[in-house]
Amino acid sequence: MKQNIKLFIVALLGGFISLTLYNTLISPEKEQVNQTETQAVNHFPVYTNNSKLVAAESAVDFTTAAEATVNAVVHVTNTSVGVQQDPLAQLFFGQGYGGREYKKVGTGSGVLISPDGYIITNNHVIDNATDLEIVLNNKERYKAELIGTDKATDIALLKIDAQDLHYITFGDSDATKIGEWALAVGNPYNLTSTVTAGIISAKGRDLGGNNRIESYIQTDAAVNPGNSGGALVNTRGELIGINTAISSQTGSFVGYSFAVPSNIAKRVVEDLMENGMVKRAVLGVSIDAEKDVNGVYVSDVSKDTGADKAGIEKGDVITKVNNVAIHKFADLVGQLTAKRPGEEVIVTVDRDGSEKTLKVKLSEINDLITEAFGIQFGTLSDAHKKKLEVNGGLLVKKINNNDLQKLGIRPGYVILSINNINVDALSDVDKVKSMVKSSEKINKLVVVNLNGTKETFSRGW
Incomplete structure (x- = not known):
């Protein structure tokens, strides 16, 4: 009987020791493994986005x-x-x-x-x-x-x-x-x-x-x-x-x-x-596209135009039109082409480092005397184009350029292009003026003379 009691106590003690060793050495390792697996599933590094969610949110239909x-x-x-x-x-x-x-x-x-x-x-x-x-x-x-x-x-x-x-x-x-x-x-x-x-x-x-x-x-x-x-x-x-x-x-x-x-x-x-x-609208200014400024540089202001009456001055830099930023000549042309003569626009200029905001009533280009390079330009009627068999061009109404007069160019001539740029509308003259500062830089002219004959003049006259 005593022998049986001893065996029972020994067995009980052995089981207790085994259970203690299991909980101490083996069970924490398993728990640690489980925690590691949980972290691997749920953790996202801070520099990683859920790309699938972002793609779903930004998809464009x-x-x-x-x-x-x-x-x-x-x-x-x-x-x-x-x-x-x-x-x-x-x-x-x-x-x-x-x-x-x-x-x-x-x-x-x-x-x-x-x-x-x-x-x-x-x-x-x-x-x-x-x-x-x-x-x-x-x-x-x-x-x-x-x-x-x-x-x-x-x-x-x-x-x-x-x-x-x-x-x-x-x-x-x-x-x-x-x-x-x-x-x-x-x-x-x-x-x-x-x-x-x-x-x-x-x-x-x-x-x-x-x-x-x-x-x-x-x-x-x-x-x-x-x-x-x-x-x-x-x-x-x-x-x-x-x-x-x-x-x-x-x-x-x-x-x-x-x-x-x-x-x-x-x-x-x-x-x-x-x-x-x-009908084409203009501010009434000439632009010097070669000036390195943050905007467009006003090189001249035509008298009695909207720009003149609003107070725009030579030397101003146009930076905004109707709060739209103007970085280059193309930006200004885009804004004006979308407007009509008689409309008012808000022009922001930089004048010697000081910003000024001016309200300008746009002029109609046909109301202006468009003059450049010593030439006063006029538009051609459809009948005149048909008579000369030309699709475009501008009429020479007056000429004050001695060099061009020596070439024989007279009022009544039609200028088809200047420096390989076609001039079919008065607005084209402004583009040429922005690219050519003076008549000294005119390298090529294509004209139709009074007899209806096309002539080409290249630099060297």
Whole structure:
């Protein structure tokens, strides 16, 4: 009996010791492993974001904008008449003999901006057309009437006889931001209803050459031949630009495209609807684009203009117009092109380090005597252009430049280009003035003389 009691006590003691050793040595290790596993599941380092959550929150839905615009962008087909010359016939019989007429067909895009059939497109899409046809997204076809064109901004307005059409409303192109998503909608390569997406890469872009609005919206949304005249819209489906040009050495899209801002296009369309022509507004100042300033440098102020009456002075630096920052000449042109003569704008200038805010009533450019390089310029009537067989140019009304007088240039001559820059409107003179300080820097002139003959003068006279 005593032996059994001893064995029981020994067994009990052994179990107690084993349990104690287990709790002390083994159980904490297991608990530590469990805690480590829990931390591995729940812990995020401070420099790491939950990328899935961020992606979900920032995802942009293009479907709403695409659905709102694709039925309002149309296919524009223009037919014009060309003449194929016969060099052999001209050799024997003279200029004008042996020509054979043929039809040329071009295509582009357009944007319906009203339910009753007003369509905005590019001037170069319909230029010289004898017949215009519009094809809607549902394949319905209409003959189009040309309401008006503006070569300077490359905008044209068409009209079709229809009702209850899908259309796009204008957005505020000034409110767009670099990096904002944009959709290009058009008909490249006759592929109807094509939508591409990209971001706004730059604003106030000056393409140089003969592009006169100098304030394009640049985007990397793919635009190709046939997209011209189509829509650039924001993610809400609002029209922020008319696709106009691409930057390419091949003629096809390679990275960037350019659109006329909607604020400019809207103002042009309103003028075409009301007046059949575009009235241009100016401050009444000359700009020196070569001055290295944070804004644009005023090199001269025309008398009795809005700028003169408001108190803008030579030497002022224009930094803002209507609280929109002005960094370069293109920014100023963009703001003025979107305004009408008679409108008032708030101009902020830096005068010797002191900021001044002035209210300027814009003048109409045709009300001004536009003079530069000792030449007083005037506009050409359509009849005069037809008589001279030219598409553009400015009339020499008065000339005070001795060097040019020695060349034989007289009042009545038509100047087609200065330094390879076409001058088709009085506003073009301001652009040339900003690039050429004086007549000494005129290197090339192309003119039409009083006999209707084209002449070219290069530096060396």
